[in-house]
Amino acid sequence: MPRGSKDAYTDKQKRQARHIEEGYREKGLSEDEAERRAWATVNKQDGGGKKSGSGRKRTTR
Incomplete structure (x- = not known):
């Protein structure tokens, strides 16, 4: 996978990034x-x- 590719992200993470980006754009960032x-x-x-799927290791807190 080339550097900068967003294929490994879930749809939810992509939506979150778009929403966060809009907020930064409203604040005047490039x-x-x-x-x-x-x-x-x-x-x-x-x-x-x-990537979703059963058997993914969970992080402990």
Whole structure:
């Protein structure tokens, strides 16, 4: 998978990133910076791209 590909993300994560990006755009950030920050936020919340399926290791808190 090439660097920057968003294929590993779920539809929910992609929707979250779009919504976060819109918020940054409303604050006056450039399109590139808003997109970068939106994906960084999604990664921080969810730990990066995920694939669904049983047997996925759960993180302990």
